Amino acid sequence: MxxxxxxxxxxxxxxxxxxxxxxxxxxxxxxxxxxxxxxxxxxxxxxxxxxxxxxxxxxxxxxxxxxxxxxxxxxxxxxxxxxxxxxxxxxxxxxxxxxxxxxxxxxxxxxxxxxxxxxxxxxxxxxxxxxxxxxxxxxxxxxxxxxxxxxxxxxxxxxxxxxxxxxAYYSEGFNPVGINVEETYARAVKGGTGAAKTAGNYSPGYKAQEKASEKGNAQVLWLDAIEKKYIEEVGSMNVFFKINNEVITPPLNGTILSGITRMSVIELLKYWNVPVYERDITIEEVHQAYVNGGLEEVFGAGTAAVIAPIGQLNWGDQEMVINNKQTGGLSQKLFDTLIGIQTGKLEDPFNWTVEVEKELTL
Amino acid sequence: MxxxxxxxxxxxxxxxxxxxxxxxxxxxxxxxxxxxxxxxxxxxxxxxxxxxxxxxxxxxxxxxxxxxxxxxxxxxxxxxxxxxxxxxxxxxxxxxxxxxxxxxxxxxxxxxxxxxxxxxxxxxxxxxxxxxxxxxxxxxxxxxxxxxxxxxxxxxxxxxxxxxxxxAYYSEGFNPVGINVEETYARAVKGGTGAAKTAGNYSPGYKAQEKASEKGNAQVLWLDAIEKKYIEEVGSMNVFFKINNEVITPPLNGTILSGITRMSVIELLKYWNVPVYERDITIEEVHQAYVNGGLEEVFGAGTAAVIAPIGQLNWGDQEMVINNKQTGGLSQKLFDTLIGIQTGKLEDPFNWTVEVEKELTL
CATH class of the missing domain: 3.30.470.10 (Aminotransferase class 4, branched-chain amino acid transferase, N-terminal domain)
Incomplete structure (x- = not known):
C-alpha cells in the first residue's frame, strides 16, 4: 500500500x-x-x-x-x-x-x-x-x-x-527515584509475550506497582519469573547498572522489551568507548557491588522518561542508596545527549532523527 | 448498591x-x-x-x-x-x-x-x-x-x-479432538495472571493455537512455563486424565484458572465415589500411563464446551491415541449429567442452578 x-x-x-x-x-x-x-x-x-x-x-x-x-x-x-x-x-x-x-x-x-x-x-x-x-x-x-x-x-x-x-513522565522530574525489587509478582516468562509490546503486558504489573508505591517507591524492578534472581526491567523501562566503570544491562533473552532508548544508550556508550555489556545480572551481584562500593549509577531507559536515574533500590530489607541519591554523571550525560539529539541541539552522528519535511504541508 | x-x-x-x-x-x-x-x-x-x-x-x-x-x-x-x-x-x-x-x-x-x-x-x-x-x-x-x-x-x-x-463450541461437536502438547510457548507463570480471567491471558495463546491447528489439532495442551513438564490447561479449559480408574487434574497452584466446570466435575466425581485427585501431573506420567495401557480417558472441562473429550495427544513425535478416539464412558456420563442438571432434565442435588423467577418480568 x-x-x-x-x-x-x-x-x-x-x-x-x-x-x-x-x-x-x-x-x-x-x-x-x-x-x-x-x-x-x-x-x-x-x-x-x-x-x-x-x-x-x-x-x-x-x-x-x-x-x-x-x-x-x-x-x-x-x-x-x-x-x-x-x-x-x-x-x-x-x-x-x-x-x-x-x-x-x-x-x-x-x-x-x-x-x-x-x-x-x-x-x-x-x-x-x-x-x-x-x-x-x-x-x-x-x-x-x-x-x-x-x-x-x-x-x-x-x-x-x-x-x-x-x-516529564515522572512528577518527580529528572530526579533519582526509589525502586522496589519485586519478589512475588512476575512480569514475563520465556515463551510468553514479554519481548513484545502487547497491551496485556502492562496492567498485570499494576499490583506490584501498587505495592511499590505503598512503600514510597516510584517503580518496580522486575526479576526473572523462574529463579527470581536475574534482573529484567524497571517499571516499563529497560535498566542499566554502572559498576566499577562498566555498564551492564540485561540481554534480550525473550522476556525483555527491546527498547529503542536502550539500543540508543548502548550505541552512545560504545561511541564514547565506555565498556557496556548485555549480559545476565543478578540482584545479588548488584547488592554485592553496592556492599563493595562499586555500584556507581543505576538508571532506567525508555521513550517516555528517556533516562530515569534511580536513587535507591529496595530489595527486601536491603536499602541500597545509589550515588547519594544524586543523578550520576553518566546518567546526566546520556540524558543531555539523547535530548540534545532529539531536539536538534546536538549533532546527530547516527542519523537517528527523521525530519518531517516542510513540503508535506497540504 | x-x-x-x-x-x-x-x-x-x-x-x-x-x-x-x-x-x-x-x-x-x-x-x-x-x-x-x-x-x-x-x-x-x-x-x-x-x-x-x-x-x-x-x-x-x-x-x-x-x-x-x-x-x-x-x-x-x-x-x-x-x-x-x-x-x-x-x-x-x-x-x-x-x-x-x-x-x-x-x-x-x-x-x-x-x-x-x-x-x-x-x-x-x-x-x-x-x-x-x-x-x-x-x-x-x-x-x-x-x-x-x-x-x-x-x-x-x-x-x-x-x-x-x-x-456447540467446537464445530466438531461432542466428538474427541486432537490436542498438541505445546513445548515452546507459555501460557502463565507463578506471580503472573494465569489464575485470573483477564483479557490479556487469551490472545498470547493464539500463536500456539495456530501451530496446533497447522498440525490438525483442535487445541493446545499447556505445560508449566518453568520446567515444561507439568500439565496446566488445555486451550481455555481445565483438563482431566482418567488413569487406571482414577481421575487426576492439575491443582490450583496460581497459574491455572479455577474453572466452575472443573469444580463441578470434581464434586460430581466425589458424589459418585470415583477417586479424583487434584495433584501435579507431568506429561511424562501421562505418556507412561499411555504406554502401559492405563490412560483411559482425557477430557477438557469449561463453560463453553462443558466437557470436551480428547481423542489424541500429540507430544513431539509421540502420538497418544486415547480410547480409540471414542468418547469415554466417564466423559459421556459427566457431559450428560452436567447438561442434564443445567437444562433441568436431571435432579440438581447440589443446588447448582439458579432459577430466574417469573415475577421478575416487568
Whole structure:
C-alpha cells in the first residue's frame, strides 16, 4: 500500500491547547488522528486522517475480551530553528510489526505508516510543545475488531495513531527515584509475550506497582519469573547498572522489551568507548557491588522518561542508596545527549532523527 | 448498591433471531445489554439495561493500551417445563471479583450483579435457544475507561454484560479432538495472571493455537512455563486424565484458572465415589500411563464446551491415541449429567442452578 493516498478530513475548529507547564503524560490529544482498517479480503485499507474523536465499537468486539492489541510509542520534537524531528520512528515501527507477529496480528507496511506519521505530525505540528522536557508523543496501536467471543485471532483490525503533547513522565522530574525489587509478582516468562509490546503486558504489573508505591517507591524492578534472581526491567523501562566503570544491562533473552532508548544508550556508550555489556545480572551481584562500593549509577531507559536515574533500590530489607541519591554523571550525560539529539541541539552522528519535511504541508 | 434500581430502556423493534441450527459461539447478541459505570467518587453507579448497541470510546482510552480488562462467562438454559435456569452464577461472579483484584479493578457487588443477570436474562428470555447443545451465554466484562496513556490503574471503568445464544463450541461437536502438547510457548507463570480471567491471558495463546491447528489439532495442551513438564490447561479449559480408574487434574497452584466446570466435575466425581485427585501431573506420567495401557480417558472441562473429550495427544513425535478416539464412558456420563442438571432434565442435588423467577418480568 506504499502509494495509497491518505484521505484527509480536517477539523473545523481547533481545540484549546493546554499550558505547556501542566502537561501530564497522555491525557490531552491533538486535533487529528490517523486510522486505517484491516480485513482479510482488503488487507490494510482506507487510511485516513480525521478529527480526533470517539470510536464506536460493538460491545462484543474481541479486543475487549481477549486483548489482541499491540502498541508502540515515540516522540516528535521542534528544533530551535523550527524543524520537526522524530526520534528513530523506523525502529518503533519495526518493533510494532514484531509485536503484531507475536499476537497473530497482520503486519503493517512500515514505510507507508512512517509516511502517515509524518503527515499526521505535520498537520498537528502546532501541538508540538517546546518547553524543556516536553515533546509530542506518538502512539500507534492496533486492536482486534471482530465481533466474536471465539478465542481465535480476529479477521478484522483497526490501526489507530494518536498524538499527545507530554511533559516529564515522572512528577518527580529528572530526579533519582526509589525502586522496589519485586519478589512475588512476575512480569514475563520465556515463551510468553514479554519481548513484545502487547497491551496485556502492562496492567498485570499494576499490583506490584501498587505495592511499590505503598512503600514510597516510584517503580518496580522486575526479576526473572523462574529463579527470581536475574534482573529484567524497571517499571516499563529497560535498566542499566554502572559498576566499577562498566555498564551492564540485561540481554534480550525473550522476556525483555527491546527498547529503542536502550539500543540508543548502548550505541552512545560504545561511541564514547565506555565498556557496556548485555549480559545476565543478578540482584545479588548488584547488592554485592553496592556492599563493595562499586555500584556507581543505576538508571532506567525508555521513550517516555528517556533516562530515569534511580536513587535507591529496595530489595527486601536491603536499602541500597545509589550515588547519594544524586543523578550520576553518566546518567546526566546520556540524558543531555539523547535530548540534545532529539531536539536538534546536538549533532546527530547516527542519523537517528527523521525530519518531517516542510513540503508535506497540504 | 444492593437496592439500587436498574434503569430499563427497552428496544422498540426486536432483532431477528438466528436459526438455532446455525449458532456459532458469540457472534450474535440479544436485544439488550446491561451497563454500569465506576468512578472513584461514585463507586459503581448508574446501572441500566439498554438496547444492545455500540459503545463510544475515546481513542486514548486505557483499555486499548494496557488491557486492564477482566471477564467471565456462564450460561442460561430453558427447561422443558419452561423455567429458566442459570448454572452457578454466584461462582462466576465471585471469580470475576478475584480477577478484578488481580488487575486492581474495583470489586463489584456480587449480589447486585446477580440481580442484574436475572433481570437481563428475563427481559431477553426469548433469546434462550432450546435445541440440544444450545444455551444463552452470559458474558460480563469490565474495562478501564480513563483517557490516559499513564501505565497506572484507571480511575473509571465500565461493567458491560451481553447475552449470546450459542451452539456447540467446537464445530466438531461432542466428538474427541486432537490436542498438541505445546513445548515452546507459555501460557502463565507463578506471580503472573494465569489464575485470573483477564483479557490479556487469551490472545498470547493464539500463536500456539495456530501451530496446533497447522498440525490438525483442535487445541493446545499447556505445560508449566518453568520446567515444561507439568500439565496446566488445555486451550481455555481445565483438563482431566482418567488413569487406571482414577481421575487426576492439575491443582490450583496460581497459574491455572479455577474453572466452575472443573469444580463441578470434581464434586460430581466425589458424589459418585470415583477417586479424583487434584495433584501435579507431568506429561511424562501421562505418556507412561499411555504406554502401559492405563490412560483411559482425557477430557477438557469449561463453560463453553462443558466437557470436551480428547481423542489424541500429540507430544513431539509421540502420538497418544486415547480410547480409540471414542468418547469415554466417564466423559459421556459427566457431559450428560452436567447438561442434564443445567437444562433441568436431571435432579440438581447440589443446588447448582439458579432459577430466574417469573415475577421478575416487568
Amino acid at each position: 506504499r502509494n495509497t493516498k491518505i484521505n484527509i478530513e480536517r477539523r473545523k475548529n481547533k481545540k484549546t491547547k493546554p499550558a505547556p507547564e501542566n502537561l501530564g503524560f497522555g491525557t490531552v490529544y491533538s486535533d487529528h488522528m490517523f486510522i486505517m482498517d484491516y480485513s482479510t479480503e482488503k488487507g490494510w485499507h482506507s487510511p485516513k486522517i480525521t478529527p480526533y474523536g470517539p470510536i464506536s465499537l460493538d460491545p462484543g468486539t474481541s479486543v475487549f475480551q481477549y486483548a489482541q492489541s499491540v502498541f508502540d510509542g515515540f516522540k516528535a520534537y521542534r528544533t530551535e530553528d523550527n524543524r520537526i524531528l522524530i526520534f528513530r520512528p523506523e525502529e518503533n515501527l519495526k518493533r510494532l510489526n514484531a509485536s503484531c507477529d507475536r499476537l497473530c496480528i497482520p503486519s503493517i507496511d512500515e514505510e507507508f505508516v512512517l509516511k502517515a506519521v509524518k503527515q499526521l505530525v505535520d498537520i498537528d505540528q502546532d501541538w508540538i510543545p517546546t518547553l524543556k522536557g516536553t515533546s509530542l508523543y506518538i502512539r500507534p496501536y492496533i486492536i482486534a475488531t471482530d465481533v466474536s467471543l471465539s478465542v481465535t485471532p480476529s479477521k478484522t483490525y483497526k490501526f489507530i495513531m494518536i498524538l499527545s503533547p507530554v511533559g | 444492593r437496592n439500587t434500581k436498574i434503569n430499563i430502556e427497552r428496544r422498540k423493534n426486536k432483532k431477528t433471531k438466528p436459526a438455532p441450527e446455525n449458532l456459532g459461539f458469540g457472534t450474535v447478541y440479544s436485544d439488550h445489554m446491561f451497563i454500569m459505570d465506576y468512578s472513584t467518587e461514585k463507586g459503581w453507579h448508574s446501572p441500566k439495561i439498554t438496547p444492545y448497541g455500540p459503545i463510544s470510546l475515546d481513542p486514548g482510552t486505557s483499555v486499548f493500551q494496557y488491557a486492564q480488562s477482566v471477564f467471565d462467562g456462564f450460561k442460561a438454559y430453558r427447561t422443558e417445563d419452561n423455567r429458566i435456569l442459570i448454572f452457578r452464577p454466584e461462582e462466576n461472579l465471585k471469580r470475576l471479583n478475584a480477577s478484578c483484584d488481580r488487575l486492581c479493578i474495583p470489586s463489584i457487588d456480587e449480589e447486585f450483579v446477580l440481580k442484574a443477570v436475572k433481570q437481563l436474562v428475563d427481559i431477553d428470555q426469548d433469546w434462550i435457544p432450546t435445541l440440544k447443545g444450545t444455551s444463552l451465554y452470559i458474558r460480563p466484562y469490565i474495562i478501564a475507561t480513563d483517557v490516559s496513556l499513564s501505565v497506572t490503574p484507571s480511575k473509571t471503568y465500565k461493567f458491560i454484560m451481553i447475552l449470546s445464544p450459542v451452539g
